[in-house]
Amino acid sequence: MEIPYIFTPRKDTGLVNSKIAIWLFLASEVMLFGGFFSAYVYLRLGADYPWPERSLPVLPGLINTFVLIASSVTVVFAWAALKMRKWRQFQVYMAITVACAALFMVLKGIEYYLKFHHQAVRLHDYSIVEGHLGYEKEDGKLVLDRKGHPIEENMIRIKAEKISFSTKRYHAAWVEEMLAEASHHQAEINLEADITLVVEEGKPAIEIAKAGAPLSLELLNKIKDVHIAALAHNSQLRTVALREAWKTAHEANPGKKDRELSEGVGIDMEALKPSMLGEIPSVTFVVASPVELLFKPRDIKEGPSSSTLRDDTVITGKMEDSPMVFHYVDAIDFQWLVMKAEKKGIAAETAIENSWLMKNHDFVREAWEWHLKQTAKKQKALNDRYGFKKDGTPVRVLTEKELYRMGWKDLAEKGVDTKGVKISGFDKLKEEFMGPNYDARGNETFEELSVPRDQIRYASKFTPSWNNYYAIYFTITGLHGLHVIGGALVLLYYLLFGRKMYLSNPEWLANRVEVGGLFWHFVDLIWIFAFPIFYLM
Amino acid sequence: MADSIEEIQKSKKTYLAVFGALLVGTVLTVLVAEAPGWLYWLDVGEHGFDKWDAIVGMLIAGTKASLVAVIFMHLNHEKKLIYWVFFGAIFFFACLAGLLALAKGSPIFDYLFYK
Incomplete structure (x- = not known):
C-alpha cells in the first residue's frame, strides 16, 4: 500500500x-x-x-x-x-x-x-544515614555468593533450626541457596515427620515421605503436587455439597430469597470427611546441626525467634547480630527528625542531642559539633550581608537542609578542615560527576558506622522505593x-x-x-x- | 516554511543564535539556583530555594522551551492545523496545572488529615 x-x-x-x-x-x-x-x-x-x-x-x-x-x-x-x-x-x-x-x-x-x-537507612528516630555499604569478608578476603558477587554487609543472619515451607509456593532459588549453604557447613536438612496422606478417595492413606528424608526440590515438588491435587479435589467436593444444600433449601422454602435462607445453608463437613483427600499446607524440615543462613533484608520479615521469607517460608531460629554496616558514611540527615520533633513541640537541638546516632557514635557527635560552628559562620555571613529586621530577626536565614543535614560536601570539608585530608584536582572533578570519592578521601572523611537491625525503620538504596x-x-x-x-x-x-x-x-x-x-x-x-x-x- | 536555499542558509544563522541563547539560559538557570560566591545577589526571594526561585527557574525554562518550539520546531511559520493540535494540548495541560491551584488549601496537602 x-x-x-x-x-x-x-x-x-x-x-x-x-x-x-x-x-x-x-x-x-x-x-x-x-x-x-x-x-x-x-x-x-x-x-x-x-x-x-x-x-x-x-x-x-x-x-x-x-x-x-x-x-x-x-x-x-x-x-x-x-x-x-x-x-x-x-x-x-x-x-x-x-x-x-x-x-x-x-x-x-x-x-x-x-x-x-x-544506600540509605532511616532509623526509628527518623534520623537518616546515607553511604556505601561494606562487603562480607573472611580472613581479609571478600566472601562471594554462589554467583560470584560480593555480599553486602546488610544481610540478616539466622541460626536456622527448622524451616517450614509453604506447599503452595516456595522460591526454588532460595531452597537451592539453603541447601548449598547447609552443605557448605556439612549440615543436613531433613524432613521432621512422616508424611502419610490419603491421595485417592476412599483408599487408605499412603506414605508420601519418611521422616529424615533430606530436603530437595524434588521432594518439595512431590509434596506440593499432592497438596495442590487434594486442595482441588476437596474444594470441588465442598462446592458440589454447597450447591446441593442451596438447592434443598430453595426447594423446602419456595419463594424465599437467598439472603433470607443464608443462615440455615451450610455444609456438613463431617459427612464429607470420608471422601476428602489429605492436605498438607506446610512441611517442616529440621536442620540437623543449626546452620547460619543469610538473607537479603528485602526478602525476609525478621523476628527474634522466627522469621518469614517472602515466599511464606518460616525459618525458626535465633536471629544473629545482623547489623547494616556502612563502610563509608557520606551523609547524616536530621531534617526529618527535627520536623517530627517540632510537631511535638520539642526543640531541634534537644531532639538531635537525644538521637540514637549522637548517643552511640562519637564521630557523629564530633561532626555535628563541627557542623554547628559552620552553620553559625554561614548565618553570620548572611547577617553581615542582609542585616536584621526591625524585630531583631535576621532578614535571611539558613535553610533546614543547611541547618540539619551534613551532606558529603560538608563531611569532605570537615575532613579537610580538621584532619587535613587532601585530594587531587582530578579526584575533585570526579566527585562532581560521581559524588563522594571514598577511595581518595578514605575513612578519615567518610567514617564507618554500624546500625543494629532493631534501630532500622526503613532501609533502601536510592531507588524509587526510597521516597516519592x-x-x-x-x-x-x-x-x-x-x-x-x-x-x-x-x-x-x-x-x-x-x-x-x-x-x-x-x-x-x-x-x-x-x-x-x-x-x-x-x-x-x-x-x-x-x-x-x-x-x- | 523556509524552503529556498538562501532562506535556509539564513535560518542556519538563527539556529546558531538560538543555540547560544539556550546555552546562556542553561548556565543562568544553574547560577540562579546556586548563586555561588560573588553572584550571591542572584539568589532571589529568601535564602535557598523558595517559590521565587521556582518562578524564575520556570520562566527561564519556559523561554528556552519557547525558543526551541518556535525556531527549531518551526512554529513561527506553521499551518493553522498544527497550532490547533499543539496549543490545544498545551491548553489542556494548563487546565491540569490549574487544578493544582484549585487543590491548594485542600486537605490532601495536610498530612495530619490522614492521621
Missing part, C-alpha cells in the same frame, strides 16, 4: 500527512509528560517528609543539557543539509546527533548506577531516557538507510528527517524542564 501525501502536501491541510501525525503524537506526549509533572507538583506539595532539594549532582545534568541542546541544533542542520541536497553534510550532522544521544544515555546511566548502589522524590525522578527521567533511545534509533535509521530514500526523492527523506527532528526537539524540550526541576529545585 502506498501512503499518500508523504512529500507533496495535502490540499486541504497544506501539510504532508506525516507532519500532522507527528504533531498529534507530540500533543499526546504533552499530556503524558504534563501528567507526570503535575504528579511531581502534587507529591512535592503534599510530602510529609523533607523533600530532597538539589540532591543530584548538577554537573552531569548540566552537561547533559548542553549535549541535548547541541543535538537539537545538529538535527536541524542535518535537515537543512538535505534541503540543500548536501548528502555528506547530512551524514555528519546526523552522526553527531546520534553520538550526542549516546553520550546523554551514558551520563544518565552513570547517574542511575550510582543511585542504585548508594526518587519515584517520580526515575519515572520522568526514565520515560525521557526511553524517548531519547527511541528518537535516536529513528534518526540512526535515516542515517544508515536513508540513502535509498534520498536517491528516489530527496524531499521524501527531508520530510522524514523533519518529522524525526520534531520529535527530537520535543525530547529536548522535556529535558529543559526536567533539568531545573530535578537538579536545581
Whole structure:
C-alpha cells in the first residue's frame, strides 16, 4: 500500500500527512509528560517528609543539557543539509546527533548506577544515614555468593533450626541457596515427620515421605503436587455439597430469597470427611546441626525467634547480630527528625542531642559539633550581608537542609578542615560527576558506622522505593531516557538507510528527517524542564 | 516554511543564535539556583530555594522551551492545523496545572488529615 501525501502536501491541510501525525503524537506526549509533572507538583506539595532539594549532582545534568541542546541544533542542520541536497553534510550532522544521544544515555546511566548502589537507612528516630555499604569478608578476603558477587554487609543472619515451607509456593532459588549453604557447613536438612496422606478417595492413606528424608526440590515438588491435587479435589467436593444444600433449601422454602435462607445453608463437613483427600499446607524440615543462613533484608520479615521469607517460608531460629554496616558514611540527615520533633513541640537541638546516632557514635557527635560552628559562620555571613529586621530577626536565614543535614560536601570539608585530608584536582572533578570519592578521601572523611537491625525503620538504596522524590525522578527521567533511545534509533535509521530514500526523492527523506527532528526537539524540550526541576529545585 | 536555499542558509544563522541563547539560559538557570560566591545577589526571594526561585527557574525554562518550539520546531511559520493540535494540548495541560491551584488549601496537602 502506498501512503499518500508523504512529500507533496495535502490540499486541504497544506501539510504532508506525516507532519500532522507527528504533531498529534507530540500533543499526546504533552499530556503524558504534563501528567507526570503535575504528579511531581502534587507529591512535592503534599510530602510529609523533607523533600530532597538539589540532591543530584548538577554537573552531569548540566552537561547533559548542553549535549541535548547541541543535538537539537545538529538535527536541524542535518535537515537543512538535505534541503540543500548536501548528502555528506547530512551524514555528519546526523552522526553527531546520534553520538550526542549516546553520550546523554551514558551520563544518565552513570547517574542511575550510582543511585542504585548508594544506600540509605532511616532509623526509628527518623534520623537518616546515607553511604556505601561494606562487603562480607573472611580472613581479609571478600566472601562471594554462589554467583560470584560480593555480599553486602546488610544481610540478616539466622541460626536456622527448622524451616517450614509453604506447599503452595516456595522460591526454588532460595531452597537451592539453603541447601548449598547447609552443605557448605556439612549440615543436613531433613524432613521432621512422616508424611502419610490419603491421595485417592476412599483408599487408605499412603506414605508420601519418611521422616529424615533430606530436603530437595524434588521432594518439595512431590509434596506440593499432592497438596495442590487434594486442595482441588476437596474444594470441588465442598462446592458440589454447597450447591446441593442451596438447592434443598430453595426447594423446602419456595419463594424465599437467598439472603433470607443464608443462615440455615451450610455444609456438613463431617459427612464429607470420608471422601476428602489429605492436605498438607506446610512441611517442616529440621536442620540437623543449626546452620547460619543469610538473607537479603528485602526478602525476609525478621523476628527474634522466627522469621518469614517472602515466599511464606518460616525459618525458626535465633536471629544473629545482623547489623547494616556502612563502610563509608557520606551523609547524616536530621531534617526529618527535627520536623517530627517540632510537631511535638520539642526543640531541634534537644531532639538531635537525644538521637540514637549522637548517643552511640562519637564521630557523629564530633561532626555535628563541627557542623554547628559552620552553620553559625554561614548565618553570620548572611547577617553581615542582609542585616536584621526591625524585630531583631535576621532578614535571611539558613535553610533546614543547611541547618540539619551534613551532606558529603560538608563531611569532605570537615575532613579537610580538621584532619587535613587532601585530594587531587582530578579526584575533585570526579566527585562532581560521581559524588563522594571514598577511595581518595578514605575513612578519615567518610567514617564507618554500624546500625543494629532493631534501630532500622526503613532501609533502601536510592531507588524509587526510597521516597516519592526518587519515584517520580526515575519515572520522568526514565520515560525521557526511553524517548531519547527511541528518537535516536529513528534518526540512526535515516542515517544508515536513508540513502535509498534520498536517491528516489530527496524531499521524501527531508520530510522524514523533519518529522524525526520534531520529535527530537520535543525530547529536548522535556529535558529543559526536567533539568531545573530535578537538579536545581 | 523556509524552503529556498538562501532562506535556509539564513535560518542556519538563527539556529546558531538560538543555540547560544539556550546555552546562556542553561548556565543562568544553574547560577540562579546556586548563586555561588560573588553572584550571591542572584539568589532571589529568601535564602535557598523558595517559590521565587521556582518562578524564575520556570520562566527561564519556559523561554528556552519557547525558543526551541518556535525556531527549531518551526512554529513561527506553521499551518493553522498544527497550532490547533499543539496549543490545544498545551491548553489542556494548563487546565491540569490549574487544578493544582484549585487543590491548594485542600486537605490532601495536610498530612495530619490522614492521621
